[in-house]
Amino acid sequence: ATDKPADLFQLIDQRLKFMKDVACYKARHHLPVEDVAREDQVLRHGLQQASRAGFAGDEFRLFLQVQMSAAKAVQYRMRAELEFLPAQRCLSPELSVTRQKISALDDRILRHYAALQHAGGHISPDDFQRFEQILDTRYLKHGEKYALFIALMHARLEPQAAP
Numbered sequence: 001a002t003d004k005p006a007d008l009f010q011l012i013d014q015r016l017k018f019m020k021d022v023a024c025y026k027a028r029h030h031l032p033v034e035d036v037a038r039e040d041q042v043l044r045h046g047l048q049q050a051s052r053a054g055f056a057g058d059e060f061r062l063f064l065q066v067q068m069s070a071a072k073a074v075q076y077r078m079r080a081e082l083e084f085l086p087a088q089r090c091l092s093p094e095l096s097v098t099r100q101k102i103s104a105l106d107d108r109i110l111r112h113y114a115a116l117q118h119a120g121g122h123i124s125p126d127d128f129q130r131f132e133q134i135l136d137t138r139y140l141k142h143g144e145k146y147a148l149f150i151a152l153m154h155a156r157l158e159p160q161a162a163p
């Protein structure tokens with residue numbers, strides 16, 4: 001089945017794995033990690049898709065914001081390490097290419113989570129161990145992974161209106 005929490009966790013992990021390309025690109029082009037305009041775009045698009053899919057807006061917004069905080073935390077820590085890495089060992093695609101892939105992944109995450117809930121599934125606190133196994137990045141602390149997990153768990157579809 002494609003509606004298991006583990007598959008959703010994989011997609012979230014894939015998003016974080018793109019941060020290597022983003023961090024490399026920014027370091028090599030002397031760009032800051034935080035890009036407020038891009039964040040607005042990610043947030044606006046995500047909330048629009050979320051409302052179409054029937055997610056509760058406030059909780060989904062919080063999830064997107066925590067996910068972007070995680071993305072930045074990963075990049076800041078990588079950025080420090082890049083100071084000591086020769087430039088040729090940190091090559092990355094164009095930022096616009098990576099961002100298209102991230103946006104496509106964002107849509108998949110949303111659709112996957114909606115499908116999981118439509119099938120009667122949900123994320124429960126017991127799933128955190130699995131979440132942490134899958135999100136194996138050493139660039140996020142335990143508590144940060146937990147914050148992301150909790151925000152994900154709380155992003156639920158609105159209860160269906162009675163017919």
Ligand SMILES: C=C(O[C@@H]1C=C(C(=O)O)C=C[C@H]1O)C(=O)O
Pocket residue numbers: 022033034035036038039042067068069071072099
């Ligand atoms: C991933 C990026 O880095 C940061 C994190 C973002 C995100 O998680 O979507 C968006 C903008 C940046 O503040 C990026 O610049 O694309």
